[in-house]
Amino acid sequence: MDAEPYLNRDFPETHIDTPLRRRAIAALVLLLGVLISQGCGGEYPQSALHPSSDSAEILDRLFDQIFWWAVGVFVVVAGMLIYVFVRFRERPGDARPKQVHGHLLLEVGWTLAPALILVAIAIPTIRAIFIIDRSTPDPEALVVEVIGKQWWWEFRYPELGIVTANEAHVPLGRTVDLRLRSADVMHSFWIPRLAGKRDLVPGIENQLWFRPDSVGVFHGQCAEFCGTAHALMGMRVIVDEPDDFERWARANAAPALTPGDAEARAGQGVFMANACVSCHAVRGTQAMGQFGPDLTHFGSRLTIASGVLENTPADLARWLDSTQHVKPGNLMPEVELSDAQVRQLVAYLGSLR
Amino acid sequence: MAMTDAHSTGIGSWLTTVDHKRIAIMYFVVGFAFLLIAGVEGQLIRLQLAAPERSFLDPDLYNQLFTMHGTTMVFFAGMPLVVAFFNFVVPLQIGARDVAFPRLNAFSFWVFLFGGLFLYASVPLRVMPDGGWFAYMPLTNAEYSPGPGIDFYVLSLLISGVGSIAGGLNFLVTILNMRAPGMTFMRMPLFTWMALIVSALILLAFPPFTVGLIFMLFDRRFGTHFFDAAAGADPVLWQHLFWVFGHPEVYILILPAFGIVSDVIPTFSRKILFGYPVVVFSGVLIAFLGFGVWVHHMFSVGLGPVVNAVFGGATMLIAIPTGIKIFNWIATMWGGRLRFRTAMLFAVGLVATFTIGGLSGVMHSSPPADLQQTDTYFVVAHFHYVLIGGTVFGLFCGFYYWFPKATGRMLHEGLGKAHFWLSFIALNVTFFPMHFSGLLGMPRRTYTYAEGLGLDVFNLISTAGAFIFTLSFVPLVWNLWRAWRRGEAAGHNPWDASTLEWTMASPPPHYNFAEIPAVDRRDPLWHPYIEPESRREGDEPGGVVPRQQPEEPPEPVVMPNPSYWPLVLAVGMLLMTIGGLGSLGLTLFGLLVTAVGLFAWAFEPPFGGGVH
Amino acid sequence: MEGPTSTGIPNRKLAMWSFIGSECMLFGTLIATYMIYRGRNLVPPYPHDLLNIPFITVTTFVLLMSSLMMVLALAAVQRNDLRATKLWLGMTALFGLIFLGGQYYEFNHFVHEGLPLSRNLFSSTFFVLTGTHGAHVAGGVIWLSTLLVRAVQGKLDARHAETVEIAGLYWHFVDVVWIILFTLIYLLV
């Protein structure tokens, strides 16, 4: 509302636009500067512009090509527009301009030129489609089943006998062949630095593949609106050195460790005596629930609740205490637990490494 | 009797009016109100996203807000505002006294209004739909969305869809059949041309959506299995039906804006449109191709390389006719005498910003590239550039252009320009950063985002831009108020424009044309200026074109009678719709009212009473 | 105000044809759904368990003949033969009613054989597709009945030939749709 006194004045018709336009252009230039400096530096764990696999690299290179064509077209159009504004602005005493109906050659020209640019875009596009949209040709690929559920991810390694949630480990340099399914509604699997999106459709198995080319923790999340906690349906893909991956796979294929210290043992008792077991499985115990994430090796994970919290004792206690506050709408009921029970559960779950 | 009706301004006269100009005003007012409401919803969304991990809105409310924002903008702000311009401008541009079916026109308005009111009844009841404007199955089935929220969505779009189809029918027949003598197709103003194309699009695009909505309603209500994977169905079918409609819908929203700009740029360049036939046929081509590209909303579904390649290619083709339009607009300005009135600023603003939106569109016409862009803020940026930079700027352009004709008052240029620059800046500040946030990993429809993803700055700038948007409405409203209090008289043709609507007084008399004009060329009002060498074949150099309509009709004019029955019919349909929430009795009663209204309508004489 | 039109086609007739064009999309979408889901039904009963082709051939024939009645009614009203107009209009509506009766019998039979609307994918697609068509027939019967009443009242003569023609266009279109449905649903099982 502070613009009111300024606007209250009756402007002569041309008064406002020159200074305001200059200011607008200045603001835009400034903004662009900020954005570009922002876009090029810094840490972007979920960026499509920083590919770390062959598959994401193909998409990024294609995007780059199209982007520069687009910039070229924009420069031409904007240049013409600016020229027209400056050159053909009406001045006092101007006569009516010469009337022109059209120009065949020009029309043909600006039909053909975009068509040629589109051909230049279409050729690499089609080449990329027939690489990306097919199943991987690599027979050595590591098959990982991904099952999207409201609002978390289940990962299964049929060859290795591993079931885990929200965090998938994969070895560096080996193609990963994902088989995507949904347990309920539409989801979309998206780890921008490793691959483009692929939807998880009820009743259909989709495929997606990539071969990671650097070690690290890659962020991803569900990209198809899937209900209340859609925003908090995150995941991590951890690319390990092959040796580390072997170690992880061996450990995770094994049944759960029996807790050593007393507090953790007490926590196991709490876990088994409460509703936890009806939804969660801890292989090697009588907890065999299938509805929630498999917790057999929960202690080895980086995050809780599909990437919402760090997997620290304090955060885990917070999660057990008020799941609905941490991740509103999620399907884990809030179980009445005493502080001591929470402590014991934290110890138990932390021991499941 | 009817003669007094035509001139009275009481509430009854508005409820029974069949005058296309009054219906246009009602469409405009209601559509504008919905635009403001949906704008507030968008502003709330931006407030929530101003910083990471805010808890200003809880997730359910956020999901409801973005659903209502999208649904309202497309169906209850965008379309009615487009139809408001059809209503006001088309009969005037083709030299007609009204549309082909005046009562059907009133009916279209009432069902649209009731559809919108019905949707917003979910707000006080706190059961707003929360499945997105696209309402993907199976999230929106009875299992995953048990409350009545989605039913509000389905039913309100079903009822307002009836109004849209009726409107499409009306304008198709009006433009084909009601043209003044001599107004051949290739002499029609561009806005009328685009209205014709859009009417055809509405007729062909809405039925698939209607069918999809009925399937959804039946799945939710009667236990059918249209989208039930467990029964052997494929929930992706909903996406197909939705986008078979949804993509033409985009053109339903953008082509009228193209039409407006194609009329405004020549006027303020003092130069006839460059390549008229090319601009017309590129519009036809865009509409035609629009039916063959729906899968580009679904590249990540996994339909296979062949399907994606075919639809990606078809999508790229659309860039050609779109580019042709832009180049022809620039060529029209080239060599002209450009007067930068507010309407012209919005027109040129459209050319600039739509180009950006079009180019980002080309980026996701490439299916592999789109796999990184779809469902992210990159797409949000794209379609806001297209829908604000295109549709909304086009509609504002038309608003500033035809306001003097509609009201007889001039708007203030300074305030108008303030409005333009604020909204132009706001558009770019709000949506340009979203290209970055999208590519850096921000998915759409998320009520929050984590810290440490590098998205904070972009989101903060976007939110700031949204505030500028809100601010941009201040000079607009001020301008309206000022015009109402002390706007200068507009006269017949304040812009020295070339088409028929500028031959009559402002505002036009209720019969529009005292004498139906005879037309023998394009841009009839400019023919004295058009040099002989640039005249087209068939233009008679000395042809007589009425420069100005006479004050009074030389002969009595028979106008359509006002009628209550369109309103009654619409009320009947509203009752059926409300009954659709679970009361069979109410549905049947609504059916009865509808039937009564229909019969009374059929047997009421449409013309005769209103001799002027 | 209903003067000569730019195309020479009366407004209402042009509107009816445009509406029919729009209806093509409505039925097209319904047909597409039926065709896509053909053979995907997982739960019995299946189409070939229930569809009775001889029976539906008879009702198809009745609907086809009603189209003949309809053009005869139009021809009659155009030459101002009111007796024939009443006869043929009445026959058209009657044949439409017989078709609807057949459809009622068929639906009822299916439900009794264990195929209510919500039974499976086949019941969903079949009932909604043929039911939408049936609703169109029912609307047409009501429309023709009002014309018949007007004719009996003596308020329908050659000046209203256009009204009859438009109702006829609608009626024939509904017939055309059934020609397609008959082949796609019943003969291509």
Added chain:
Amino acid sequence: MSRHSAESHPSTRLYIAVAVILAALTALEVMVFYIEALAPVLIPILLVMMAAKFALVAMFFMHLKSDGPVLTAIFAWGVFIATAIVVGLMAIFGKFGA
């Protein structure tokens, strides 16, 4: 095109002839359906006959043949887009081959 030429109106005979052809085609369709030997070509035969019936009704009963190109264009446009959508959707859902 006299409107008052009483009973033996030429168009009446035409309409009856069309109706007879329609009935015959319908009978033929059902016969074809029951002839085992035609099973491999059943679909194209039925589709051709269906299209023929469709065209007969549209051209003669709905008078498209004599009513001029505008109405034909409007109708054909609707039929064309609808057919394209049906065929396109069926192709996407793998209904042809595969």
